[in-house]
Structure formats: C-alpha cells, structure tokens
Amino acid sequence: MAVAPTPFWKIGNHHPGWSEPSDELFQWWLDEERAIGLLLYGRRLWETMSSYWPTGDQQPDATPAQVEFARNWRDTPKVVFSSTIDEADWNARLVAGDAVAEITRLKDEDGGPMRVAGATLAGAAMRAGLIDEYAIVTHPVLVGGGTPFFTALDGWVILSPVETRTFPGGVVLNRYETRR
Template sequence: MRKLTYGMNVSLDGYIAAPGDDLGWSVPSDELFQWWSDRVASTGTALYGRKVWQAMSSHWPTADQRPGATPAEIEYARRWRDIPKVVFSSTISTVDWNTRLVSGDAVTEITRLKAEDGGPMDICGATLAAAAMRAGLIDEYVIVTHPVLVGGGTPFFTTMDRWVHLTLVQTRTFPDGVVLTRYETRR
C-alpha cells in the first residue's frame, strides 16, 4: 500500500493561507525551498485540490524559463512538471503537465490510488486533505511551521469526528525560526 502524506507550510496559529488566500508570510529560505524540492523529487504522485493546483500550475510549468530564475527554481520547476499529478475538481475541465483530472468522489479515488503499486503520494490542499483525513487515509503529516500569527484564513486541520493518534518521527529547524515536524499516524 502506498503511503499518503499531507504536508504544507503552516502559520503558528494553524493556517496554510491567511485571509484572502495570502501566502506572503510563507516565503521559504533557500534551505527550506531545497527541502521542498527534494520532497517533490521523492514523491511518486502528487494529489491536488483545485485551489492549490491553480496556484501551482500558474507558476511552475514555465518558472525555469523566466529571466532571473535561480538554479533551485529551475530544478524545482522541472521536478514539478515531471511528477505525476492528480487534480480533484468538479469546476475545472482541463489540466496539463503530466496531470490527470478526477471529478468524482475523491475518497474513492484516493483509496484506489493507495492500493496501487508505486511511490509515496503527497496530498496538497486543505479541502482535499480534510476529506482524506476524515476517511482515515493520511499516513503522515508534515507541518512546516512559520513563526507568524495570521489570525485566520484556511486551516491546516479540519474538524474531526474522532481522535487521530500520531507518533513524532522527525523535527528540524530551518532559518528564520521555521520548524519542520513530521508525524506518522498510529494505526
């Protein structure tokens, strides 16, 4: 069974985006950016909700061709284009860049994907991850906490109807006081 990880940048008060979908607080250091890039390189399939997909696909497909692109940005753009992606949405009709669109039940499709052979999967987007959390499909949580309080917005965690017990498997500190914590779900 494939491993499913939910990981994102998170404010100290638990949000992945501030009001108005503002992400200005989560600009990564070079070291953190490289960590995210290496994570993309080791992921077998990325699962996206519509909002995160639209943000990523508006920038990364051609980021390596932009004037002034850094070697790290060029590497990330290439890795991002190469990784197989699945976008879950009932409101968009086309996707590109090694991507497949699913407009049906996300939990059913994620369950099917987990049962397939292949590398680990990452899930990106609060709404999509919430459905996977409630269904008990998340195997690991990667929380990259930035030392900022944004006061509201899109929360990383959804309201749950049962407890989920976790085991801490890694901590790491990045520049600017950013802290990575990885937890595996105890089954």
C-alpha cells in the same frame, strides 16, 4: 501517503512575503518533492501551482533549486480533484468524482509515495484515515484567516514524532507518522 503544505512562494503576482523560504527550506522541499511519485491537488491549489511552476525555471531570478523544482513539478504525475474545471494539463489528469474513493483506489493500487496538497482535499483524506505521514512546516506568523489545515475529525488520530527541524527565520518542520 504523506500530507504537507505545498510551497506558495513567488507564485504569479502573489507574494505574501512571510512565506518565501530560505535556501535551506527550499532545498528540503525539493528533496521531498523528488521522492513523490504522485501529487494530489484540490482545485484552488492546483490553479495556484499551475499558474507559476510550469515556467518557474524560466524566471530570470530562478535559483538552481527553483529550476529543478519546476522541472520536477512538470515531470511528476498529478491528479486534480475538481468538479468545476474542464481540464488539467502539465502531466495531470482531472477527477470530478469522489476524491476519497479515488485516493483509496490509488493507495491500494500503487502504494507509492503520494502527497495530498490543498486544505479541503487534505481534510477529506484525513477524515477517511488515508494519511500515513504529516509534514507540517510552520512559519512564525498568524494570518488570521483562510481554510483550516486541520478539519474536524470524528475521532483522535495518534501521531508518532519522526523529525523536528528548525530552518532560518524561525520556520519549524515537524514530521509525524500516523499510528495504526
């Protein structure tokens, strides 16, 4: 299972400016998302993504890559972990129980490529040792707040570098595999 931040640009009326990707970075995200068989979301990120991407391909300024991303997002199965919402649509099912137990079950059952998205959910998966690969996209900005992407762990996690790539605007991708 891989973990990576999920694209946040042009979602609803919120556009932080610094996070709009270059065409090259957006294409990289699209290629990554096409390889994913199951998306795992925490509630907050689910609400953000599901407020834009179901109709992202119908936006007048949508690029061909954004159109394809929206279609792929709708078609990809999703699991939403939340005890505070009643339903999840757009090819998603809702899990209100123990996220770590469900992710473990999914990983043991299928073993296919999954992406966990949302800082709180990813943190739980990290602490449980469920992450096989980290893809970290760093934008050259300090935001000074928000939920930490890396939470406190009980011990060290040794990572092996797989890829480093720089995109326009100083955005840097670092991919690592977890050493077991």
